[in-house]
Structures are given as structure tokens and as C-alpha cells.
Amino acid sequence: MQHQDTTDPVARAEDILNTMFLLCKHLSLYSEGNTVVETTTALFFDKIAQAQQQQIELLFTVSKKGFFFAGEKLNPKHQLFSRFARQLFQHGMSSFTLSDELTRPSLYAFLRLILGKTADTWDEGGLGACLQNRGVVGITVTEMSENDFRLLNTDADQDQIDDLRASEDLWNRFAVSVFNSLTGIELEALASGETAPRSLAEKVNEILADCSDEQKTALTRDLAEYVASMQREKIKTAKTAALLNLADFVNTLDQDLRNTVFNGISNLQMATEYAEDFFNGLSDQVILDVFRQSTEQQSYAPPVVMSLISKLASTRKLVSDEELEQHSRYQQESAKKIRELFRPDEFEKYVPSRYQQALMQVLTNQQTPPGLNKKLQELKQSLEDFEMEAQMTRLTLHLLENDPDDIYLEGLHVQLANAMQFHLDHGNYVALLDLCRTCLANKDAPKTQAIIALLPKTFTEQVLRDVSRLGRDTHPLIAKVIAQIGAPFARPLIDLTIQEDDRSIRFFYLNCLKKMGIQAADYAVPFLGDDRWFVQRNMLILLGELGARDKLPQIRPLLHSGHAKVRQEALKTCLMLRDDESLKKLVSTLSSGNRQDVLHAITMSQLSTNPQLSAILLKMLKKKELFSFDFDIKKALVQTLAEQKNPQALVVFSEMLRATHFFKASLYNRFKIEIVKALGRYPAAQVSTLLRQQIDHGTEETASQARSLLKKMTQEES
Numbered sequence: 001m002q003h004q005d006t007t008d009p010v011a012r013a014e015d016i017l018n019t020m021f022l023l024c025k026h027l028s029l030y031s032e033g034n035t036v037v038e039t040t041t042a043l044f045f046d047k048i049a050q051a052q053q054q055q056i057e058l059l060f061t062v063s064k065k066g067f068f069f070a071g072e073k074l075n076p077k078h079q080l081f082s083r084f085a086r087q088l089f090q091h092g093m094s095s096f097t098l099s100d101e102l103t104r105p106s107l108y109a110f111l112r113l114i115l116g117k118t119a120d121t122w123d124e125g126g127l128g129a130c131l132q133n134r135g136v137v138g139i140t141v142t143e144m145s146e147n148d149f150r151l152l153n154t155d156a157d158q159d160q161i162d163d164l165r166a167s168e169d170l171w172n173r174f175a176v177s178v179f180n181s182l183t184g185i186e187l188e189a190l191a192s193g194e195t196a197p198r199s200l201a202e203k204v205n206e207i208l209a210d211c212s213d214e215q216k217t218a219l220t221r222d223l224a225e226y227v228a229s230m231q232r233e234k235i236k237t238a239k240t241a242a243l244l245n246l247a248d249f250v251n252t253l254d255q256d257l258r259n260t261v262f263n264g265i266s267n268l269q270m271a272t273e274y275a276e277d278f279f280n281g282l283s284d285q286v287i288l289d290v291f292r293q294s295t296e297q298q299s300y301a302p303p304v305v306m307s308l309i310s311k312l313a314s315t316r317k318l319v320s321d322e323e324l325e326q327h328s329r330y331q332q333e334s335a336k337k338i339r340e341l342f343r344p345d346e347f348e349k350y351v352p353s354r355y356q357q358a359l360m361q362v363l364t365n366q367q368t369p370p371g372l373n374k375k376l377q378e379l380k381q382s383l384e385d386f387e388m389e390a391q392m393t394r395l396t397l398h399l400l401e402n403d404p405d406d407i408y409l410e411g412l413h414v415q416l417a418n419a420m421q422f423h424l425d426h427g428n429y430v431a432l433l434d435l436c437r438t439c440l441a442n443k444d445a446p447k448t449q450a451i452i453a454l455l456p457k458t459f460t461e462q463v464l465r466d467v468s469r470l471g472r473d474t475h476p477l478i479a480k481v482i483a484q485i486g487a488p489f490a491r492p493l494i495d496l497t498i499q500e501d502d503r504s505i506r507f508f509y510l511n512c513l514k515k516m517g518i519q520a521a522d523y524a525v526p527f528l529g530d531d532r533w534f535v536q537r538n539m540l541i542l543l544g545e546l547g548a549r550d551k552l553p554q555i556r557p558l559l560h561s562g563h564a565k566v567r568q569e570a571l572k573t574c575l576m577l578r579d580d581e582s583l584k585k586l587v588s589t590l591s592s593g594n595r596q597d598v599l600h601a602i603t604m605s606q607l608s609t610n611p612q613l614s615a616i617l618l619k620m621l622k623k624k625e626l627f628s629f630d631f632d633i634k635k636a637l638v639q640t641l642a643e644q645k646n647p648q649a650l651v652v653f654s655e656m657l658r659a660t661h662f663f664k665a666s667l668y669n670r671f672k673i674e675i676v677k678a679l680g681r682y683p684a685a686q687v688s689t690l691l692r693q694q695i696d697h698g699t700e701e702t703a704s705q706a707r708s709l710l711k712k713m714t715q716e717e718s
Contacts, residue, residue, distance in 0.1 A: 009056045013069040016051060016098070017060065019044045021084045024111045032108055041104060048098060058098040062088045090118040092127045095142040102138025109134040119471065171245045173425075174226050175200050181222065197245045201252030208257060216257060220264035227265055229426075231274055240277055247281025255289065262290060266305040279308050288318045291327070410450075417454035424462055427470065429477035436484035452485055460485075460492050467505060475508055483515045490516060490523040498527070498535050510538070514545045521548035528554055533563040540566070544573035552579050559585060568600055575607040583610055590616060595633070602636040606643040614646050622652055631667055635674045642678035647686070653679070654690055657698065669699055676705045684713040 023040045030037050051058055061068040066085050068074065075081050088096075091114060113121065113130055124130050128143050178200065208216055223246070230242050250258055250265075270278070279287075291313045310327060313319050416439050423432035440448045467478060482489045493509050500506040513520045524539045524546075536558060543551055558570035559582065571589075574582030586608070589601040602620075605613055621637040641649035653675050661668040676694060679687040694706035 009054070010069055010072050010074070012047070012051050012054065012056055013058060013060065014074045016044070016047045016058065017067060017069075017074060017081075019047055020111075021081065023107075024084070024114065027108065027111050028115055041107070044107070045102075045104075048100070048102065052100050059095060060097075061095045062093045064089050087114055091121045092118075092144050093141055094144045097140040099138050099140065106134075106136040106138050109136050110139050119473070171197075171242050174222075178204065178219065178222055181218065197248035198252045201249045205252075205254045205257065209254075216260050219257075220261050223261055224264045227270070227278070231270065239274075243274075243278045244281045247278055251281075251283040251286055258286065259289070259293065262286070275305070275308060279305075279312060282312075284316055284318055287312050287316065291319060291323075413451050414454055416451050417456075421456060421459060424459065427466070429466075429474055429481060433477055433481050433484070436481055440484050452488060455485075455488070460488050463489075464492055464496060467508065468502070472504075479508070479512050479515065482512045486516055487519055490520045493520075494523055494527060494539075497538055498530075498532075510542060513542055518546055518548060521546050521551055524548075525551055525554050528558060533561075533566050536561070536563075536566050537569045540569040540573045544576045547577065549577045549579075552577055555579075556581060568604075571601075572604055572607060575604055578608075583608060583613065587613060587616060590620065595630070599633060599636055602633065602640050605640050609644055614641070614644060614648070617641055618646070618648060618652060621649070629664055629667060631671060634671055638671075638675055638678045642681040645682055650682070650686065650690065654693075657690070657694060657702070669701065672699065672702050673705055676702050676709065679706075680709050680712070684710075684717060688713070 019040065023037070023044055026034070026037045026040050048058070059069070062085055064086060065082050066073050066075075067081065110131065113127075113134070121127055121130055124133065126143055127141055131139065131141060204219065208219070227246065230239055230246075250261060253261060265278075287309060290309050310324065314324055416435070420432060420435055420439075423429075423435060439451055463478060463481060466474065470478075482493075490513065493513050497506055497509040497513070500509065513524075521543055524542050527535055527539045530536055530539075540555065540558065543555060552574065555570060555573055555577075556579070558566055559574065561567045561570065571582055571586060575586065586601050586604060589597050590605075592598055592601070602617070605617060617637055617640060621634065621641065638649075638653070657672055657675060659668075676691070676698075679691060688710065691706040691710045694702045695710070696703075698706060
């Protein structure tokens with residue numbers, strides 16, 4: 001057998017990747033001990049060894065639509081390759097390298113992870129964390145970072161680049177909110193250079209140079225809220241990048257302002273790993289300042305934070321061993337003073353007995369007792385932004401339901417619009433949908449429009465970005481939110497339907513438009529004049545689903561389109577909308593000399609129950625053609641008449657089933673089977689006699705088909 005020459009590095013890499021993909025498919029079907037899996041695994045490792053002998057570095061770059069090796073796209077026409085690449089891409093992989101350290105268990109663990117749900121990978125902390133948790137060696141993965149973007153197919157529209165959103169949105173939104181808060185300007189976005197942590201910090205230093213402590217405290221509060229919210233971010237790379245930005249920001253602040261900010265952040269409850277990620281990004285100068293302040297008793301930092309600061313100061317060699325020892329003694333002395341403060345005699349005298357044990361636990365442990373911690377968390381949760389916003393929303397709704405004065409209406413509506421934006425910013429679609437239903441469902445149009453008009457212009461864009469960002473699990477909730485708000489989403493949805501490459505997302509957009517009802521039709525009509533045939537076709541489908549009969553004058557010109565698919569869809573839409581002019585065109589097409597047009601016209605006839613049209617179809621079916629029997633056309637006629645449940649057609653069906661043909665007998669027997677199948681679309685009472693006749697007197701094939709169909713009908717009736 002001749003084997004393909006794989007001495008070329010690119011060909012070798014493609015061969016290895018193909019084997020890897022094949023092994024992935026085998027693992028989805030068989031266990032690891034299966035012979036097929038073992039054979040493919042051995043082949044894979046053999047090819048890895050050959051590549052190592054050629055000193056080929058097996059570094060593969062992953063894009064949304066394929067793989068790249070040494071700058072070349074691998075097998076671009078291989079659709080299964082593209083799907084495999086998309087699967088890796090969705091798990092957050094930017095590139096991966098295969099080394100000679102790769103083992104079978106590691107390979108299987110890696111492939112089974114890829115075969116699993118992408119959401120599970122992100123929930124576990126990202127691909128890197130998943131591989132580390134499974135002890136995978138020999139596969140080095142580069143995860144998509146905040147600055148990555150999709151590698152585009154050379155045939156793809158380069159304008160997609162403009163639509164890419166770096167996941168640094170978390171930091172950018174915070175930067176905008178800080179800037180707006182300090183300047184009083186309401187900007188939707190800052191210039192790219194102004195969102196950089198150092199540039200933002202320099203701007204903050206300039207603004208707050210002569211400001212009050214109250215404004216500095218407000219900044220500290222904003223930063224603390226940002227740190228607390230980032231702790232809930234599931235994507236590890238996003239969280240790490242955001243913390244690095246924050247650390248860079250704090251490093252650049254003026255010392256006095258930095259101390260205030262640091263004190264606010266350090267008093268937050270942070271997980272150890274999360275706190276380490278933040279403090280590791282702080283500069284040596286900041287670490288040294290905080291260490292010295294605590295040593296000189298100028299400020300207080302929790303024991304957990306000071307433990308981290310001391311560790312970093314020691315590791316980075318920022319202070320001498322003597323200073324570290326002095327700091328340790330200081331902490332011990334503080335603990336001793338606390339114990340002296342609560343001497344047994346004084347302690348028992350002033351502290352009630354029922355509180356003594358709990359208080360001593362608090363004083364002797366760095367961590368609060370579990371019971372107290374739970375209560376503190378409940379109290380903290382009740383004071384968090386979400387709970388406060390929920391309480392404000394409930395109060396606003398209560399006021400609106402009790403006929404407030406007109407002078408207060410606008411303010412109350414603004415509060416509700418802000419609450420909707422708040423829930424959207426936090427990705428809480430359950431709360432957002434509940435609020436939309438309460439404010440908008442079954443309410444007077446003027447009231448609902450007043451609230452909707454106050455939503456920011458970016459609201460719809462943000463919701464629609466979440467369709468791809470949050471995945472399919474949130475699609476039902478997003479669709480319901482869109483349905484509640486309605487018209488503002490119509491034009492953006494149509495634009496996205498035209499641009500979207502992902503078929504499932506495009507289908508989601510179309511469904512949202514359909515649920516909007518007839519109000520979406522006005523936005524769709526202008527696109528009927530678009531030069532792109534697929535845009536015209538999608539708009540025709542939408543208008544037909546919406547039942548937009550008043551748009552027939554704009555639809556009819558497309559019956560004469562230069563593109564066959566547009567003509568066919570226009571005819572289908574017109575028939576759905578019961579257009580007499582289109583019915584005449586359909587009747588005319590039935591006698592066309594173009595066989596394909598006739599077939600399509602017969603199929604389209606299913607959308608109409610016009611008696612004149614049915615009579616023409618029956619006439620075509622009964623027409624006898626000894627030497628030119630067109631099976632496909634006759635079959636389409638039978639299916640269309642059966643779909644219409646035409647009672648007159650049953651008489652013709654019966655005659656055809658009884659007829660005997662010696663010329664082209666096998667073709668006619670196939671046709672009889674199609675007639676029997678079509679009888680299943682009629683009510684059982686109308687066709688049971690005809691089916692029994694076929695069971696008793698038909699051919700073996702038609703009798704079997706009739707028997708199966710009659711049994712099914714009997715079961716459905718019972």
C-alpha cells in the first residue's frame with residue numbers, strides 16, 4: 001500500500017491532527033480498552049515519535065473555523081476539521097503543543113474534556129485549570145486571554161473585526177463609571193488610551209488632587225464593589241486580567257489616595273487564591289509602603305492580608321530579616337494586649353456569660369466562627385447593590401400602583417429603567433424578566449412606552465451580545481425579555497439576522513422577530529429591496545410567518561426576481577397570505593414547460609385550498625401518459641392533494657390503486673405505495689375501507705404498507 005509522504009512538516013502536522021480527531025471520535029463511541037481505540041492510539045503516538053525524530057515542534061493554532069500550523073491553514077475544505085476546531089475554540093483554546101512527555105492517560109483525559117460540555121470547562125475555571133486538575137502532561141495549552149480575537153477565514157467578511165469585543169469589557173465599563181462619577185460627564189465609552197489602568201489612575205490623581213475626602217471615599221467604594229463583583233466571575237482568564245489591571249491602577253495612584261483605596265480593598269472578604277492574584281500584581285513600592293505602615297501602627301490590615309503582605313515582602317527581599325522579625329513581634333504583642341484587655345476578672349465582670357465564649361472565639365481566631373460568619377454574610381447580602389436595587393424597585397412599583405402625582409411619574413419611570421439596566425449589567429435575566437413582566441405586561445401602551453423610551457441606547461445591543469456570550473441556556477430568558485420590550489429590538493434583530501453566520505443564532509433572531517408580531521413587519525419591508533438574495537429570502541420568510549397581508553404590494557415584485565430561490569419564496573409567502581394574483585401565477589406555472597418549476601408549483605399548492613387549483617391538480621393526476629409517466633410529478637400531486645385532504649382525490653386514488661399496468665409495472669407499483677402512504681394524512685374514517693381493500697387485494701408491498709398504516713390509525717383512535 002502506498003502511503004502519503006509526510007516528511008513535509010505541514011503534511012506531518014495535518015496527519016497527526018487527523019489521527020487525533022479520529023481518536024476523539026472513537027472515544028465518543030468506545031471505551032478506552034476497545035481494540036479500535038488502542039489501534040488508533042498506537043498510530044497516534046507512532047506519528048508523534050516520527051515528528052519528534054524530524055525535530056518538528058507540534059504547535060497548533062486554533063481558530064473558530066480551522067487549524068493553523070507554521071502559518072498555514074490545515075485542510076481548509078475538511079468540514080469535520082472545522083467542527084473539531086470549533087469544539088476546541090468553544091472550550092477557550094487559542095493554541096496547543098504536543099510534546100514527547102504526552103502519556104495515554106493524559107491524552108484520553110484531554111480528549112474526554114473536549115468531548116464534554118463547554119459550560120463545564122468554564123465553570124471549573126477554564127481549560128488550563130481543568131487540565132491541571134486532571135494531571136494532564138505533554139499537552140501545553142494557551143487559553144484565550146482578554147486580548148485574543150477570532151482568527152478569520154480568508155473568505156469571511158473582514159468587517160467582523162469591528163464587531164469583536166475584547167473581554168476587557170469588565171475593566172472598560174468600570175473605567176467609564178469611574179470617569180463619569182468623578183467628572184459628572186455621562187460618556188458611553190472612553191478612548192482606548194484612556195481606559196488603560198495607568199492613564200486612568202493619572203487622570204484620577206489629577207481630578208482628586210484638591211477634592212474632599214468624601215470624593216476619595218466614593219472612589220474607594222467603587223473599587224471595593226468592583227473587586228467584590230470580580231470574585232464572582234467564572235472565567236479565570238477574565239478574572240486574572242481584570243485583577244492585573246486593578247493592581248496596575250492602584251500602583252499608579254498617589255500615595256495618600258493609594259493608602260485610602262488599599263484600606264478599603266483589604267477589608268473585603270476575599271478567597272485566598274483571589275487575594276494572592278491581586279496582591280501579586282502590586283508593585284514593590286506599594287508592598288513596602290503597606291508593610292511599613294502596619295509596622296509603624298499607622299493603619300490596620302486584617303491578619304490574612306498582613307500574612308500575604310509579609311510573605312511578598314520577604315519573597316521579594318524588600319525588607320530585612322530583622323524588620324520581618326520585628327513585625328512578627330508586633331503582631332504577637334497585639335494579641336497579648338487583647339488578652340490582657342480581657343483578663344478573666346474584668347472579662348467576667350463586664351461581659352455577660354452567654355457572650356463570653358463567642359467573643360473569645362472571635363478574639364483568638366483570625367477567622368470568624370461559622371455561625372457568626374453566616375449571619376454576617378446574610379447581613380452583607382442584604383446591603384449589597386442587588387438587594388438595595390430590588391428594594392428600590394419594589395418601592396417604585398408600589399408608588400406607581402397607587403396613582404402618584406404626575407410630577408413624580410418621570411422620576412419613577414427613570415428608576416425602573418435604571419433597575420432594568422442594573423439587572424442586565426449583572427447578567428441576571430431572571431430578575432430582568434420578572435421586572436419587565438411587572439412593568440410592561442398588560443399595561444397601557446403610553447405607560448410602557450414611557451419606560452422603554454428611557455432605556456439607554458446600548459440596552460438592546462447589550463442584550464443581543466449576550467445571545468452568543470452567555471450561550472443557549474439563557475436563550476429562552478433573553479427571548480422573553482425581547483418579547484416584553486418589543487419594537488426597540490426589531491431593527492437590531494433584522495440587522496443581526498442578515499450578518500450572523502451561526503445558523504442556530506440566526507434562527508433564534510428570526511424566532512424573536514416572529515414573536516414580536518406584526519410590528520416587526522414594517523422594519524422588514526425595506527430589506528426586500530436589498531441586493532443580496534438571502535436577505536430578501538429571510539425577510540419573505542419573516543413576513544409570511546407574521547401574516548403581513550398588508551405588505552403584499554411590496555412582496556409581489558419579487559415574484560419576478562432574477563434569483564430562483566427568491567421567486568419561489570415570494571410565491572410561497574404570497575400564497576400563505578392568500579394573494580389572488582399569486583394564485584393565478586401558480587396556476588400558470590403548473591402548465592410551464594420547465595419541469596422543476598412545475599414540481600415546485602405543485603408543492604406550493606399545499607398552501608392553498610382554492611377549489612379551482614384543486615381541480616387543476618386532480619386533472620393533472622388523472623391525465624394518462626403511456627410513454628412519459630413522470631413519477632416525481634405524480635408523487636408530488638398525490639402528496640399535495642392528500643395534504644389538502646381533498647375528498648375528491650380519494651376517488652381518483654381508488655381507481656389508480658385498482659388499475660393494472662403491464663408497461664412500466666415496477667414504476668406504477670412504486671407509485672401505488674406512495675398513494676397508500678399519502679392516505680395516512682386523511683382521517684381514518686375516510687380511508688379505512690380503501691386501506692382494507694389494499695390489504696385484501698393489493699400487491700404484497702401495498703398490502704404491507706396499508707396494514708401498518710391502518711394499525712397506526714387504530715392505535716391513535718384508541
